[in-house]
Amino acid sequence: MPVKVELLRLGGTSAPANWKEKKSFRTAVYISASRWDQTVEDSSQLLSRQSELCRAFLREHREFKKVETYADRNSSRETNREWNRLLDDVECRKVDAVLVTSIAQIEASCGMACYHVGRFFYPAGIRFVAVEDGFDSYQDDLELYLKRYANRYASFLGAQRHERRFNRNKVTSVSVPYGYIYVAGGTPEIVIDEETAPFVKELFALALQHTTVTEMARHMTEIGAPTPAARRRALYGQKVSGSEYWKSSVVKTILKNPCYTGDYVTGRTKERFLDGVNHFENVPCEDWLVIKNHHEPLIDRETYEKSISIMDSRRFENHRDKASAQNPFRNMFVCGHCGSVMTCNRAGSKSGRAYARIRCDAIRFNKESRCEAYDVRMDETITKLRGELAAEICKANEAASLFPQMVGSAWYQETLSQLKARNSTAAAKILDRSLTKRERDDLYKELLRQKEKLQNFETAFSLDNPWVSLFTGIGDAATIEFDRQQVRAIFQKIEIYRNGEIKVHFVHEEWRAYIDVYLAKVGEKGGVDKWVDETEQ
Ligand SMILES: [Zn+2]
Numbered sequence: 001m002p003v004k005v006e007l008l009r010l011g012g013t014s015a016p017a018n019w020k021e022k023k024s025f026r027t028a029v030y031i032s033a034s035r036w037d038q039t040v041e042d043s044s045q046l047l048s049r050q051s052e053l054c055r056a057f058l059r060e061h062r063e064f065k066k067v068e069t070y071a072d073r074n075s076s077r078e079t080n081r082e083w084n085r086l087l088d089d090v091e092c093r094k095v096d097a098v099l100v101t102s103i104a105q106i107e108a109s110c111g112m113a114c115y116h117v118g119r120f121f122y123p124a125g126i127r128f129v130a131v132e133d134g135f136d137s138y139q140d141d142l143e144l145y146l147k148r149y150a151n152r153y154a155s156f157l158g159a160q161r162h163e164r165r166f167n168r169n170k171v172t173s174v175s176v177p178y179g180y181i182y183v184a185g186g187t188p189e190i191v192i193d194e195e196t197a198p199f200v201k202e203l204f205a206l207a208l209q210h211t212t213v214t215e216m217a218r219h220m221t222e223i224g225a226p227t228p229a230a231r232r233r234a235l236y237g238q239k240v241s242g243s244e245y246w247k248s249s250v251v252k253t254i255l256k257n258p259c260y261t262g263d264y265v266t267g268r269t270k271e272r273f274l275d276g277v278n279h280f281e282n283v284p285c286e287d288w289l290v291i292k293n294h295h296e297p298l299i300d301r302e303t304y305e306k307s308i309s310i311m312d313s314r315r316f317e318n319h320r321d322k323a324s325a326q327n328p329f330r331n332m333f334v335c336g337h338c339g340s341v342m343t344c345n346r347a348g349s350k351s352g353r354a355y356a357r358i359r360c361d362a363i364r365f366n367k368e369s370r371c372e373a374y375d376v377r378m379d380e381t382i383t384k385l386r387g388e389l390a391a392e393i394c395k396a397n398e399a400a401s402l403f404p405q406m407v408g409s410a411w412y413q414e415t416l417s418q419l420k421a422r423n424s425t426a427a428a429k430i431l432d433r434s435l436t437k438r439e440r441d442d443l444y445k446e447l448l449r450q451k452e453k454l455q456n457f458e459t460a461f462s463l464d465n466p467w468v469s470l471f472t473g474i475g476d477a478a479t480i481e482f483d484r485q486q487v488r489a490i491f492q493k494i495e496i497y498r499n500g501e502i503k504v505h506f507v508h509e510e511w512r513a514y515i516d517v518y519l520a521k522v523g524e525k526g527g528v529d530k531w532v533d534e535t536e537q
Pocket of ligand 1: 336360
């Protein structure tokens with residue numbers, strides 16, 4: 001019988017375990033006259049709308065018993081006296097739940113709001129409900145919710161920044177492209193850079209003659225044109241990284257820049273905060289901020305548009321790229337001796353029939369490499385690969401059938417209760433407002449670590465185990481048709497040796513390791529014997 005593990009939410013572990021039986025929650029309702037994710041025009045309307053939404057929610061959900069309403073009626077963001085009072089009451093455990101319309105109305109910024117909800121309410125087991133956002137920490141994923149709001153906040157700030165700069169007609173040196181010079185002063189200006197402007201014109205002329213960007217890059221290096229990075233260093237003394245050689249990507253960036261037609265354009269990319277890292281994503285051209293005819297053009301509009309359409313039409317014409325893009329195992333084969341990625345190409349055999357081969361070419365590109373060039377046949381390798389895959393599928397299926405036995409074992413139960421105990425100890429420490437932000441952050445990190453350990457442990461011995469669910473779902477290894485997506489989903493890398501041996505690294509190896517640990521601990525007894533023997537071979 002499959003064992004389904006309940007996903008760990010706030011209600012599951014770190015919150016009081018009795019949440020499920022809990023009949024009523026003492027609830028604090030918080031409303032405020034400001035929001036950090038939008039410009040508020042009518043604060044009294046905002047307040048009445050909030051209290052209306054909260055009242056409606058309380059009417060429908062009888063388990064929430066309102067204790068008090070906290071209202072910050074001043075729209076200036078600095079005053080949040082009521083919010084602080086609410087925090088005090090939470091610390092003294094006068095309430096078990098906090099009800100708001102949106103997390104965006106808490107505190108003055110996204111960071112602080114997320115901090116209070118994520119690092120204070122959540123670990124301390126305070127139920128947090130945001131009516132308008134449709135969020136309830138009892139059943140929804142808190143991290144996802146906070147991340148989504150962090151994204152929204154970042155793009156809101158970014159858009160505001162852009163607009164402010166744009167409204168003041170302000171041009172920054174960063175956004176002035178190659179071929180122009182930024183002149184600082186009362187009203188910053190963009191003027192033509194006589195030294196590099198001819199190169200820009202030449203690039204566009206070449207583009208109209210259907211020259212490829214690779215050739216253009218080579219040409220620019222040959223005639224000694226300074227690269228954009230080099231020119232920027234020379235002009236503004238900025239520390240700009242970038243090569244002295246032209247790259248095709250640099251050429252592409254120039255050919256695609258609408259600034260050369262005399263328009264000032266910003267907001268072509270948007271910053272987004274994803275998984276703790278800043279990303280830039282492209283904004284569709286109808287949302288760009290444009291000042292038409294802002295400076296002297298280098299290129300007329302017709303030329304610009306023509307070169308764009310030529311570039312777009314050529315994108316998939318490069319045959320070699322196409323062929324290598326079609327090989328589903330591209331970049332997947334790695335030389336077992338020197339670790340470099342092996343190339344796949346066609347070769348003729350002695351009998352005259354062409355066959356695909358996988359080749360270690362390291363010596364050609366890197367003279368230091370001590371790896372002798374060699375190649376193995378693709379078809380033979382794929383056959384071996386199928387064999388390895390079949391074995392893995394077999395193991396995963398057996399693991400799935402053994403789950404009830406594993407979960408029932410004393411070792412599993414003991415480990416689980418240890419992990420649970422550590423998790424709740426970590427959670428208990430957090431509800432103390434005298435903690436500094438730093439201390440709470442450390443505690444929170446510790447809690448997350450414990451939570452993840454527990455979660456992973458439970459997942460590993462269930463059908464949610466990614467390794468098990470992947471390999472039990474693949475089907476027959478002998479007939480599977482590999483496409484690129486599938487290859488990426490199944491294999492991490494495939495090491496190849498001179499004698500034709502292969503060593504396959506499957507994805508989710510870390511999830512398989514849990515089961516290996518179990519087998520090492522308790523595998524001697526009972527029905528798991530067989531499998532242990534197999535894995536040890
Ligand atoms: Zn090699």
